[in-house]
Amino acid sequence: xxxxxxxxxxxxxxxxxxxxxxxxxxxxxxxxxxxxxxxxxxxxxxxxxxxxxxxxxxxxxxxxxxxxxxxxxxxxxxxxxxxxxxxxxxxxxxxxxxxxxxxxxxx
Amino acid sequence: xxxxxxxxxxxxxxxxxxxxxxxxxxxxxxxxxxxxxxxxxxxxxxxxxxxxxxxxxxxxxxxxxxxxxxxxxxxxxxxxxxxxxxxxxxxxxxxxxxxxxxxxxxxxxxxx
Numbered sequence: 001x002x003x004x005x006x007x008x009x010x011x012x013x014x015x016x017x018x019x020x021x022x023x024x025x026x027x028x029x030x031x032x033x034x035x036x037x038x039x040x041x042x043x044x045x046x047x048x049x050x051x052x053x054x055x056x057x058x059x060x061x062x063x064x065x066x067x068x069x070x071x072x073x074x075x076x077x078x079x080x081x082x083x084x085x086x087x088x089x090x091x092x093x094x095x096x097x098x099x100x101x102x103x104x105x106x107x
Numbered sequence: 108x109x110x111x112x113x114x115x116x117x118x119x120x121x122x123x124x125x126x127x128x129x130x131x132x133x134x135x136x137x138x139x140x141x142x143x144x145x146x147x148x149x150x151x152x153x154x155x156x157x158x159x160x161x162x163x164x165x166x167x168x169x170x171x172x173x174x175x176x177x178x179x180x181x182x183x184x185x186x187x188x189x190x191x192x193x194x195x196x197x198x199x200x201x202x203x204x205x206x207x208x209x210x211x212x213x214x215x216x217x218x219x
Contacts, residue, residue: 033207042198043150045207088150092205095140095163097150 003027004091006098014106019076021101023089031092032072034063037100038085046074048092079105113199113211120218125187128214131180132201140208141174141184142198150198156182168193189218 003026013019023032031050035043047056049065049072056063062075076083084105089098112131120126132139141153154164156176164174171190176182186193196215200208 035208042210042213043200043208045209048207090208095152095155095205097142097152099149 004096004098006101008101010102012104013079016078019079019103021074021087023072023098025070028069029091032065033090033092034074035088036085081105081107111199111201111209111211113214117215120189122190122218123188126189128184128197130182130199133209136201136203138202138205139182140200143195145195191218194218
């Protein structure tokens with residue numbers, strides 16, 4: 001089945017530092033989606049990327065889709081305590097979720 | 108819209124008992140998914156429906172699990188008989204044309 005790996009598995013940052021999580025697929029993806037799950041909550045859809053090399057921004061969050069459409073990244077600038085949670089990538093219409101990156105922000 | 112509604116929120120049952128989880132998707136959504144989340148295995152796709160028809164149930168662990176979607180506004184996931192290893196959070200999600208899933212709040216199942 002579809003293999004989607006995310007690194008790192010865990011990340012602790014000081015508030016104000018930047019954070020990046022990477023999603024890597026063994027096969028070419030038609031699109032990729034990103035979700036955020038707060039502790040004790042459910043995944044919440046953030047964004048979908050479709051085009052090779054696509055870059056999208058949401059305030060302090062920057063999402064990128066690789067040129068080969070096999071990898072993607074989520075970058076958060078100047079983290080805040082509200083960014084705490086686990087970030088998942090999902091293989092769009094293959095419906096698989098990555099292993100997730102758990103972000104802890106230290107005030 | 109109230110979003111995807113799942114019930115119950117928590118379920119504690121004894122091994123061997125039947126468990127039924129329920130889901131009401133968002134009106135107008137044509138896809139419905141059942142996922143299971145555990146620390147060890149992450150988010151696993153169990154089954155998904157398109158226009159009420161099961162499309163892929165290859166993620167269903169074994170014959171003890173079954174899912175139905177009798178109409179566009181209701182789906183169930185049944186485990187019979189339940190086992191302790193089935194303990195997990197079960198999420199239902201729906202979407203329109205696969206663009207971004209909306210998840211329910213989940214059912215935390217504990218089998219003792």
